[in-house]
Amino acid sequence: MSDMILELTALRRSFTQGDVTIDVLRGVDAHLKRGEIVALLGPSGSGKSTMLQAVGLLEGGFDGTIRIDGADVTQYDQSERTKTRREKIGFVYQFHHLLPDFNAIENVVLPQLIRGTAQADAEERAAELLGRLGLGERLQHKPSKLSGGEQQRVAVARALANRPMLVLADEPTGNLDEATADRVFDQFVSLVRDHGSAALVATHNERLAARMDRVLRLHDGRIEA
Numbered sequence: 237m238s239d240m241i242l243e244l245t246a247l248r249r250s251f252t253q254g255d256v257t258i259d260v261l262r263g264v265d266a267h268l269k270r271g272e273i274v275a276l277l278g279p280s281g282s283g284k285s286t287m288l289q290a291v292g293l294l295e296g297g298f299d300g301t302i303r304i305d306g307a308d309v310t311q312y313d314q315s316e317r318t319k320t321r322r323e324k325i326g327f328v329y330q331f332h333h334l335l336p337d338f339n340a341i342e343n344v345v346l347p348q349l350i351r352g353t354a355q356a357d358a359e360e361r362a363a364e365l366l367g368r369l370g371l372g373e374r375l376q377h378k379p380s381k382l383s384g385g386e387q388q389r390v391a392v393a394r395a396l397a398n399r400p401m402l403v404l405a406d407e408p409t410g411n412l413d414e415a416t417a418d419r420v421f422d423q424f425v426s427l428v429r430d431h432g433s434a435a436l437v438a439t440h441n442e443r444l445a446a447r448m449d450r451v452l453r454l455h456d457g458r459i460e461a
């Protein structure tokens with residue numbers, strides 16, 4: 237097992253709309269080691285989401301090299317990308333994208349079933365995670381019956397349910413008040429550290445960034461030295 241969870245080399249991405257081409261990522265070099273929690277900071281429009289989408293194997297169309305857990309995934313086809321995403325990556329978004337018709341525990345069980353975990357094991361794991369996140373009394377609540385911070389904690393549990401080695405978060409606490417954001421983030425950090433995963437967290441929030449192990453700043457399409 238490699239200690240390098242993520243390596244980006246000369247990552248480039250442009251978008252063309254009509255006759256305007258914007259070079260969003262202009263040669264990003266970055267890496268994450270096992271156990272590291274790293275902030276990705278940059279002004280609006282600097283390419284943070286674009287970078288997470290590339291790393292999360294959600295979007296093609298970029299140049300450069302992406303290595304995840306030592307494997308060069310750059311040229312992976314659709315099915316290899318899906319497999320890597322399922323086995324190695326967990327996502328947390330600002331707007332959590334929970335399934336509205338499923339309750340809290342079902343939302344955390346589902347990705348485990350997709351991965352092939354037995355129902356009983358998946359439920360046990362989901363209940364344990366949600367309990368650690370302070371939602372032990374909310375297992376049967378649907379997202380609409382949960383507060384924003386509670387929904388965000390369910391999303392954290394869901395992202396970590398399969399113990400991904402790489403966790404990608406895009407403004408994971410962006411819609412929460414400061415005190416709730418801090419609590420959710422503390423819980424996120426403690427779970428990521430327990431798993432020995434690495435996490436890349438895109439945020440505008442300097443205060444949140446200061447609590448991570450390291451900060452990457454996107455500026456003019458590159459990571460500042």
Ligand SMILES: Nc1ncnc2c1ncn2[C@@H]1O[C@H](COP(=O)(O)OP(=O)(O)OP(=O)(O)O)[C@@H](O)[C@H]1O
Nearest residue numbers: 251252253260278279280281282283284285286287
């Ligand atoms: N699918 C697309 N087609 C065309 N342009 C795009 C597309 N996706 C992103 N862009 C452009 O790329 C730039 C970077 O967008 P991105 O969402 O990565 O920024 P960001 O740093 O995440 O911003 P924010 O902090 O506001 O979320 C923006 O200028 C945007 O207009």
